[in-house]
Amino acid sequence: MHSREPGRRIDEMLAKLREREFRITPQRLAILKILAASEGHPSVDDIYREVKAEFPTTSLATVYKTVSLLKELNEALELSFPDGSNRYDGNNPAPHPHAICVKCKRIMDPELMNIDALTEEMSRKTGYKIFYHELEFFGLCPECQKKN
Amino acid sequence: MHSREPGRRIDEMLAKLREREFRITPQRLAILKILAASEGHPSVDDIYREVKAEFPTTSLATVYKTVSLLKELNEALELSFPDGSNRYDGNNPAPHPHAICVKCKRIMDPELMNIDALTEEMSRKTGYKIFYHELEFFGLCPECQKKN
DNA sequence: CTTCATGCAAAACATTTGCAGCTGG
DNA sequence: CCAGCTGCAAATGTTTTGCATGAAG
Numbered sequence: 492m493h494s495r496e497p498g499r500r501i502d503e504m505l506a507k508l509r510e511r512e513f514r515i516t517p518q519r520l521a522i523l524k525i526l527a528a529s530e531g532h533p534s535v536d537d538i539y540r541e542v543k544a545e546f547p548t549t550s551l552a553t554v555y556k557t558v559s560l561l562k563e564l565n566e567a568l569e570l571s572f573p574d575g576s577n578r579y580d581g582n583n584p585a586p587h588p589h590a591i592c593v594k595c596k597r598i599m600d601p602e603l604m605n606i607d608a609l610t611e612e613m614s615r616k617t618g619y620k621i622f623y624h625e626l627e628f629f630g631l632c633p634e635c636q637k638k639n
Numbered sequence: 640m641h642s643r644e645p646g647r648r649i650d651e652m653l654a655k656l657r658e659r660e661f662r663i664t665p666q667r668l669a670i671l672k673i674l675a676a677s678e679g680h681p682s683v684d685d686i687y688r689e690v691k692a693e694f695p696t697t698s699l700a701t702v703y704k705t706v707s708l709l710k711e712l713n714e715a716l717e718l719s720f721p722d723g724s725n726r727y728d729g730n731n732p733a734p735h736p737h738a739i740c741v742k743c744k745r746i747m748d749p750e751l752m753n754i755d756a757l758t759e760e761m762s763r764k765t766g767y768k769i770f771y772h773e774l775e776f777f778g779l780c781p782e783c784q785k786k787n
Numbered sequence: 788c789t790t791c792a793t794g795c796a797a798a799a800c801a802t803t804t805g806c807a808g809c810t811g812g
Numbered sequence: 813c814c815a816g817c818t819g820c821a822a823a824t825g826t827t828t829t830g831c832a833t834g835a836a837g
Contacts, residue, residue, distance in 0.1 A: 512837095513791090513792095514790095514791065514792065514835090514836050514837075515836080515837095516791095516792065516793080516835080516836070518792085518793070519792085535826085535827085536826090548793090548794075549793085549794085550793070550794045550795070551794095551827090552793080552794065552795080552796095552827090552828080552829085553792080553793060553794070555826090555827060555828075556792080556793085556828095559827095569721060571719050571720070571721050571723070572719065573717060573719050573773075575719075575723060575801075575802075575825080575826070576825090576826075577826090577827095588757075588761065590761055590765040590767045590769070592767065593770070599765045599767070601761065601764040601765055603757060603760055603761060603764075604760065605753060605756075605757065606757075608753075609736075609751060609753065609754075609757070610776065612751055612752065613736065613738055613749065613751060613776045614776075614778075616749040616751075617738040617747045617749055617780075618780070618781040619738045619740065619747070619776065619778040619779060619780055619781070620778045620779045620784055621738070621776045621777070621778035622741070622777055622778045622779075623776075623777050623778075624774070624775060624776045624777065625721075625773065625774070625775045625777075626772070626773070626774050626775075627772060627773045627774075628758065628761045628762075628767065628769045628771075628772045629769070629770055629771055629772065629773075630762075630767040630768045630769035630770045630771075631767060631768045631770075632765075632766070632767055633766040633767070636768055661816085661817095662810085662811055662812075662815095662816065662817065663811080663812095664810080664811070664816095664817065664818080666817085666818070667817090683801085683802085684801090696818085696819075697818085697819085698818070698819045698820070699802090699819095700802090700803080700804085700818080700819070700820080700821095701817080701818060701819070703801090703802065703803075704803095704817085704818090707802095723800080723801070723826080723827075724800095724801075725801085725802095
């Protein structure tokens with residue numbers, strides 16, 4: 492939908508790491524590649540399994556550490572699922588709405604209008620200074636609707 | 640803000656339990672009272688500590704079981720926090736937006752306009768059949784803004 | 788070289804589960 | 813009575829942490 496070219500996205504991430512003087516290790520590079528390219532909102536464990544294919548000695552702890560580093564640098568977006576598991580979007584790290592299928596877990600990321608207006612309304616009504624938001628819609632995707 | 644009278648709210652919950660033929664035990668009643676009355680979006684552990692004051696033999700597992708039962712009956716709303724902890728709103732169990740202070744965790748629940756329109760737009764753009772949503776804004780509450 | 792990152796295993800949490808015994812309706 | 817609920821403790825799943833070793837800059 493609004494995915495940029497993978498190569499460009501990974502360069503942004505690398506630039507941010509260098510700028511903040513974090514080291515570029517082979518493990519980090521492998522994780523960045525997956526996050527930059529993935530359209531599928533992988534979980535930490537998904538990433539772990541994929542990284543191990545390319546770089547077998549990588550540990551789960553390293554994946555966790557890298558993913559939270561990217562989260563802090565605003566280069567990855569964390570989706571916290573109701574079941575406790577988290578998923579990550581490294582392709583489009585700005586907050587954006589998701590539609591999540593409660594059955595097959597498929598996620599779509601369409602652009603919606605008026606989110607800024609909503610944020611402004613929230614800020615005005617509460618006095619909060621708002622930094623980011625999470626907006627998730629839960630339901631059945633078209634395929635799972637048919638199967639019922 | 641939009642809190643109903645606590646007695647009435649608890650009666651709604653009890654009616655739903657009876658209707659579905661779930662038993663009304665003292666432990667459940669104590670938990671319902673807390674959820675129906677609380678304005679503060681308590682965590683399971685908050686509820687557990689409060690229940691034990693009134694009914695000391697209650698176990699954590701029972702609180703978990705009761706809270707998930709109420710969630711399934713649509714009599715309690717679950718807020719999944721990014722840090723993994725969950726909080727519950729038994730006072731207003733329909734999905735509604737929250738403003739959450741990242742520093743002191745204070746939560747406000749103002750009414751926002753246009754959420755239905757947004758849901759409709761999401762449904763139209765994705766083909767998903769949408770059941771519920773989560774909308775959380777994260778930022779600094781007025782008090783914590785002053786303290787900085 | 789020096790500092791930071793990695794990998795491993797253990798720890799820390801939050802939540803779930805199995806099951807014997809209790810109890811609400 | 814007896815199906816369903818409770819309490820306990822053990823199991824599970826996810827994320828974090830401490831620390832010795834290794835490698836990036």
